[in-house]
Every structure is written in C-alpha cells, then in structure tokens.
Amino acid sequence: MVNEALGSGWMYSYSVAALIFIGVYCLIARRNMVRLLIGLEIISKAICLLIISGAYPHKIAMAQALVITVIVIEVCVTATGLALIINAYRQSGSIDIREFSNLRG
Amino acid sequence: MFLFIFIAVPVVVAGFLPILSRISRKFLPDVLANLCFVVLLAATITTANLWPGGGRFCHSLSWFGTSLNISPVLDGLTLLMLFTISIISLAVGIFSIQYIEKYTSPAIYYSMLLVLVASMNGIVLSSDLFTMYIFIEAAGISSYGLVALGKTKQATEGAFKYLVLSALASSFILLGIAGVFIKIGTTSIKEVASFADIIPKISIILFLAGFGLKCALIPFHFWMPDAYTSAPAVLPAMSSGLFVKVAGVYAMCRVFFNVSGFNPSVSSVMVYLGVISILVGALLALGQSRLRRMLAYSSISQVGYVILAIGIGTPLGIIGGLLHLLYHSIFKALLFLNSGAVEYATGTDESTQLGGLGANMPFTSTTNIVGILSAAGIPPFNGFWSKLIIVIALVQVKMYLYAFIAVFASVLTLWYLLLIQRRVFFGKIKENLKGIAEIPFWMNLSMVGLALACLWTGLSFAPLIMKWVLPAANVLIEGVRTSLNTFIIKG
Amino acid sequence: MDILLLSGVMLFAGLAVFLKDLLKAVICLMVSSIFLGIIFFKLSAPYAGVFEISVVAGLIMVLFILTISLTGPEDTVVEPASMGIFAFLFVIFSCVALFKILNSGVIHQCLPLSSEPHGFGEVLWLSRTFDMVGQISVIFAGVFVLLAIVKAGRKNGK
Numbered sequence: 001m002v003n004e005a006l007g008s009g010w011m012y013s014y015s016v017a018a019l020i021f022i023g024v025y026c027l028i029a030r031r032n033m034v035r036l037l038i039g040l041e042i043i044s045k046a047i048c049l050l051i052i053s054g055a056y057p058h059k060i061a062m063a064q065a066l067v068i069t070v071i072v073i074e075v076c077v078t079a080t081g082l083a084l085i086i087n088a089y090r091q092s093g094s095i096d097i098r099e100f101s102n103l104r105g
Numbered sequence: 106m107f108l109f110i111f112i113a114v115p116v117v118v119a120g121f122l123p124i125l126s127r128i129s130r131k132f133l134p135d136v137l138a139n140l141c142f143v144v145l146l147a148a149t150i151t152t153a154n155l156w157p158g159g160g161r162f163c164h165s166l167s168w169f170g171t172s173l174n175i176s177p178v179l180d181g182l183t184l185l186m187l188f189t190i191s192i193i194s195l196a197v198g199i200f201s202i203q204y205i206e207k208y209t210s211p212a213i214y215y216s217m218l219l220v221l222v223a224s225m226n227g228i229v230l231s232s233d234l235f236t237m238y239i240f241i242e243a244a245g246i247s248s249y250g251l252v253a254l255g256k257t258k259q260a261t262e263g264a265f266k267y268l269v270l271s272a273l274a275s276s277f278i279l280l281g282i283a284g285v286f287i288k289i290g291t292t293s294i295k296e297v298a299s300f301a302d303i304i305p306k307i308s309i310i311l312f313l314a315g316f317g318l319k320c321a322l323i324p325f326h327f328w329m330p331d332a333y334t335s336a337p338a339v340l341p342a343m344s345s346g347l348f349v350k351v352a353g354v355y356a357m358c359r360v361f362f363n364v365s366g367f368n369p370s371v372s373s374v375m376v377y378l379g380v381i382s383i384l385v386g387a388l389l390a391l392g393q394s395r396l397r398r399m400l401a402y403s404s405i406s407q408v409g410y411v412i413l414a415i416g417i418g419t420p421l422g423i424i425g426g427l428l429h430l431l432y433h434s435i436f437k438a439l440l441f442l443n444s445g446a447v448e449y450a451t452g453t454d455e456s457t458q459l460g461g462l463g464a465n466m467p468f469t470s471t472t473n474i475v476g477i478l479s480a481a482g483i484p485p486f487n488g489f490w491s492k493l494i495i496v497i498a499l500v501q502v503k504m505y506l507y508a509f510i511a512v513f514a515s516v517l518t519l520w521y522l523l524l525i526q527r528r529v530f531f532g533k534i535k536e537n538l539k540g541i542a543e544i545p546f547w548m549n550l551s552m553v554g555l556a557l558a559c560l561w562t563g564l565s566f567a568p569l570i571m572k573w574v575l576p577a578a579n580v581l582i583e584g585v586r587t588s589l590n591t592f593i594i595k596g
Numbered sequence: 597m598d599i600l601l602l603s604g605v606m607l608f609a610g611l612a613v614f615l616k617d618l619l620k621a622v623i624c625l626m627v628s629s630i631f632l633g634i635i636f637f638k639l640s641a642p643y644a645g646v647f648e649i650s651v652v653a654g655l656i657m658v659l660f661i662l663t664i665s666l667t668g669p670e671d672t673v674v675e676p677a678s679m680g681i682f683a684f685l686f687v688i689f690s691c692v693a694l695f696k697i698l699n700s701g702v703i704h705q706c707l708p709l710s711s712e713p714h715g716f717g718e719v720l721w722l723s724r725t726f727d728m729v730g731q732i733s734v735i736f737a738g739v740f741v742l743l744a745i746v747k748a749g750r751k752n753g754k
Contacts, residue, residue: 010694010697010698011598011599011602012602013697014690014693014694014697015602015605015606017689017693017697018606018686018689018690018693019605019606019609020280021685021686021689022606022609022610022613022686023609025613025682025685026613027269027273029678029681029682030613032618033265034618034660034663034664034667035613035618035621036269037660038612038613038621038622038625039613040269040272040273040276041625041652041656042609042612042613042625042628043273043276044276045605045609045628045629045632045652047276047279047280047283048632048644048648049605049632049635050280050283050287051283051286051287052635052636052639052641052644053635053639054283054286054287055286055287055290056639056640056641057639057640058290059286059290060639060640060641061715061716061718061719061720062719062723062724063286063641063644064641064643064644064716064719064720065716065719065720065724065727066235066283066286066292067636067641067644067647067648068643068644068647068720069235069239069724069727069730069731070279071647071648071651071652072651072731072734072735073239073242073731073734074652074656075651075655075656075738076242076246076734076735076737076738077242077245077246077268077272077738078656078659078660079659079738079742080246080249080250080268080738080741080742080745081265081268081269081272082659082660082662082663083741083742083745083746083749084249084253084261084264084265084268084745085265085663085667086663086666086667086749087253087261087745087748087749088258088261088262088265089666089667089668090749091257091258091261092258112729112733113729116732116733116736119736119740120736123740123743174722174723174724174725174726175725175726175729176726177726209744209747209748210747213740213743213744213747214744216736216740217737217740217741217744220733220736220737220740221737223733224733224737227729227730227733231726233726235724235727236726236727236730239727239730239731239733239734240730240733242734243730243733243734243736243737244737246734246737246738246741247737247740247741249741250737250740250741250744250745253741253744253745253748254744254748256748
C-alpha cells in the first residue's frame, strides 16, 4: 500500500476524493455539453489514480493492465460523446444542455 | 471452445458486415445477421440440453496447445440470461429487416446490434468483475449509437443525456471494483467471494448506485424516458428487454448474491427500491400520451417487480423474480415493437393524433392486446404466473402491504395500457389516417412470433420453470445460504 | 515532491471546470494529464504513464480541440456566480474527507499479497486475455457507432 511504501498515502486518498468531487460538481453545475465530457474525464482520472496508487507496490503490473483498459474505454466513450455534440450543434446551433429540455417530463 | 462462440461469432460477423455491404447493400447483411441470431438460439438450446443441471461449467480455450486464459463460465443463471438474450435478439433482428431502412443502412445497424448482443453475452459469461465491467461499457457504447440513429434533434439530445448518466453509473461501478481490487488484490469472482467479509462497505454502496442507475430504479431513472422516446423502436425493445436486465439486474444479483454476502441491509434496500419503483413508475405512466414514453415508465415499474422479488431472498421470491425477468423481456419487447410498427405506418406515436387503427392493422392490434394482457397479468398469458408467484412470495414473508401494492400496480398497468389501446386502435379512424396499410411481412412475423411466445410461455410455465428458472434460482439461493452460514458461524 | 504533483493535478482539473474559454479549459485538462502521467512514472508504473500521456493528453485532447473548432470556442452559456459556492463546498468537503482519512484510516493493510512473479507483459497477455476480447468489442462498438453518427450527421446537416 502506498501508506507503507511512501509514508504519504493519505495525500493520494485525498486527491482521489477531491478529484471525484470536482468531476461530479462539473457534471451537476455546468451546462455546456463539452464541459460535461470534461467532468467525465476528471472522474476517470481519479479512478486511474486510485487503482495505481492503491496497488503500489504489490500488484502494480495488474493495476497497469486495468488502467490501460480503462483508458481505452474512456477514449471510445469520449469520442462517441464528441460526435454526438457535433451532431447536436449541426442540428440546432447550440450546445447548451438546458435548451434541450423539451423532453423533460 | 463451445462457450466462446457466444461472444466470438457475433463480433466476427459484425466485423465483416460493413465490408460485405459493398457487395449487396440490403440482402446480405439481413441474412447474415439473422442467421447469426438463429445460430445463437440453437447454441443456447443445445447447451441447455447438454448441461448436467447444476454446478458451474468452465471452458478454457487453448490455442495450439498452450492454454489461453479465456475461460467463460456457465452456470444456471447464465443459461437463463443467454436464453432471454437469444430469443429477444432474434425477434428484434427479424423485425428490423424492413424497419431500419428508414433510419440508416442495414449493415451499420446490424453491426451495432451484433456487437451489443456479443457484449451482453460477454457480461453473463464472464467470471471476473473487471471483464464484466468492460463488456457493460461495450454494450453501453452500442446503445448510445442505436439511440442516435433517430437523427432528430431529440434523438441526439436523448443519446447525449443517456451517455452522460450511463458513463456516471459506470464510473461508480468502476470505483467499487477498484475498491475491491485494492482491498483484496484480485477481481475474479470466485476469489473475491472467499474474502467476502472484508469488501469495503463503500464498494457495496457504489455498486448499488451504479447498477441501480443501469436498471433505471427510482431515483436513478431519469435517462430512460428521454432515451427511449425518440430512438428507433428497436432500441427500447433491446435495451429495456435485455440491456437493463443484463447490465442491471443480472450484475446486481451476481455481485450481491455470489460475491458479497446477502446481508439483511442489502435485502431491505432492494425491497424498498423495488416497491418505490413499482408505484412511482405506474403512477408516472398514467399521465403520458406518447406511446413510447408511457412504455418506458411501465418498464421502470416492471423492473421494480423483479428487484422486489429477488430482494426478498426466499426461494419462491427468487423464482418469481427470475421468471418475471424472462416474461417481461418478451412482452415488453412485443409492446415496444408494436409502437414501432404504429410509427412506421403512420409516422407518429403521439396517441392524441391517432385513432381507429384497428380496422386497417389487425395483426398489430391483436398482438398489442396480447402484450397488454400479459403485462397486466391476466391468465392464461405469461405475466399472470410470474406476478402470482411474486405476490405469493410476498404473502409468505408477511409483507402484506407490499403484496397489496404489487396487485394495485398491476391493476394500474392494465388501466393505462388499455387506455392507450383504446385511443390508438379502437374508435373512429381519423381523416388523415384512412389509407394506412398493414405493416410489411417480416415485422409482422416477428410480432406474431413474440405474441405466440407470450401465449406459449403462459400455458407451459411449469416445464419452463423446471428447465430454465430453477437452476438459475438455485445459484442465487446458494449465495443466500452461504452468507447465512457465515452469519451464523460468526455470530 | 509528491504533494506538488498531486496538487498540480487537482489545481488544473479545477481550472478546467471554471475557465470560460473552452480551449483554455481543455489545455488545463491536458496539463493535468501530464502531471498524472509523471505520478504514474514515479509509482513505477511506466506503461500506464506512457499510455496516460500519449492517449489522454494526446489523442483525447486532439478530439476535444477538433470538436471545439467545429462548434465555437467561447462558452457562451452564462453561469451564475458558481465559483463562490464551489469554493465553499470544497472547503467543507476537504475538512470532512481529511478528517475521515487521517483518523480512521480509510487505507487499511492490504491482504498479504505475494508480489507478482510475472512482469507487466505477461500479466496483460496471459492472465487477462479475456479483457483483450472485451477491448476488441469496445473498439468495434466505438468504430461502428462513430460511423453511424457521422453518417447521420452528414445526411441531415449537409
């Protein structure tokens, strides 16, 4: 565990928690579609940091395999989201998520 | 080798389809994709016949003598899910032969559908939490693409909202898996199950939130109405009929019964969420006038039944829940495909603009009635038996209020579904709809097939339970028993 | 040294949420990724570090910049004064989180895991081969979905 090895494990835990808080806040409080994807990116960064810092130094090889897979998945999801944003912009000229509320109900 | 074909065959066919579509745009993709689904259904039935009836069956692949570490695992619950997936995907595949022409080229659509089916097979066949997560993501990405095929502004909006909420759910699930990995050092289901008492509590909460978002329990249901309303009708049929069950209910059962222990707090949370979903879903469906939106809320309500029944934890409850899972897939897919047929013929699914279609579209009208009666739980259709078992299970554990709520919501279901049926199919035909013809042959065939399946599974529910549902229920009951033993030994 | 890197990641991530200009926000995200990659190198995870820097700080940022150039760089959406609320909530959250972490020890001793006898390559290809199949499915799904969405956009818009 990072705790034993580096003596500063609490910092890594706090960073993970803070990054998740920042990411979730971005998802809740921002309206631009691109910023919602930025929020998802920040949450993924937090998870990668958690996996690698938590598994150091015992299981670092398997942690790297997991993180590489998570990054590949993240690329595909982000690419899909960006393609949808480009389409939304072409269809209606705006990327404000609140303007798309006519389906609410 | 045999189990791996459930994942490999759809992916390989999906890979070849765009290339083959250069040769023949429509005929070859249709034939190949539907042939693939038929092969999967045949493989499921063969596996069920060869299977000894209990225990786990693990298949390791080997490539030229050295063993690859690909080992799909099969047990009773997996077999039930494979059966559900293959039936519904075959029905949707046949339906979309003529339906999807309006939306996009068949090759791309069938490729996405095949990857979706392959990923769902991967979810149920995997023996490792992280592999399950990867396949959940793959299936999710295909779903976003299928929603966006609607091409209108609302379809893109629905797809984006669905993407953001579903990616958030996946992050929760991944956080839970990371927590388990850090504490225990492995993500394989068997090994984590042997260390079940040191799974961090935060992981359990994250799993509940993540899987709850995936199966659209209240209060995590916000993506479902928006995503289903403007997508092509095949997507809600696949998603609500299959993906919600596989990535939500199946994954939840796997984690809460076989991995962590089934403790009373998890049970009570599942029961509460289930009951609230049943009530709120049924009440919200009452005020809807758009066909697909109402069916989306109805789905939320029916998935609540499944979670409530499985959350009780008694053998009868688990059998009822799994049976309702299978039956709900069949009748809900039928209802969604019906709404797609109405939209194909008339161009809208807003029920205030429709009326009197029953004369011109007899097949659609009849199959819709079959679907409604199944959904509301009227004998001899299939919904009656599963709801009866759930209510008996509730009475058995003396939860009389919840049993009453279950029956009451069933009556509400009948009411709002019949209301829509009356508005759309009966009554006087509107002026602009006079010339509507019946839908094409393949769409008809698929819907009639599903309606007959509703009737047949209703009439022969006992052999169905014995062959498919009982082994699945045994797997989950095993989990309950193990955790009870641990509890007794410790305490 | 670790504190600097970690606070760099957090600071630039926070900046990415609040800067009005989308392009600058994305560049802040990119800098945050580079810091994270350096942290991975320090934790003796070189493959993860390389992947993080090349894929996240490279490929994803290129995609973002492509999208921003197609939809307009300014965040024209007007927000209320949310930075004050955020700072307030963040301070409360930090106090609670630090209290819980330093006190109870959210970090417990891991199981006595034997260190792995294999290196990274063997773990990736030998023990997690099923994950490779999963990744192939994800990549196929992404490619087909992108094809479908691009075709849909082309038929509609142009």
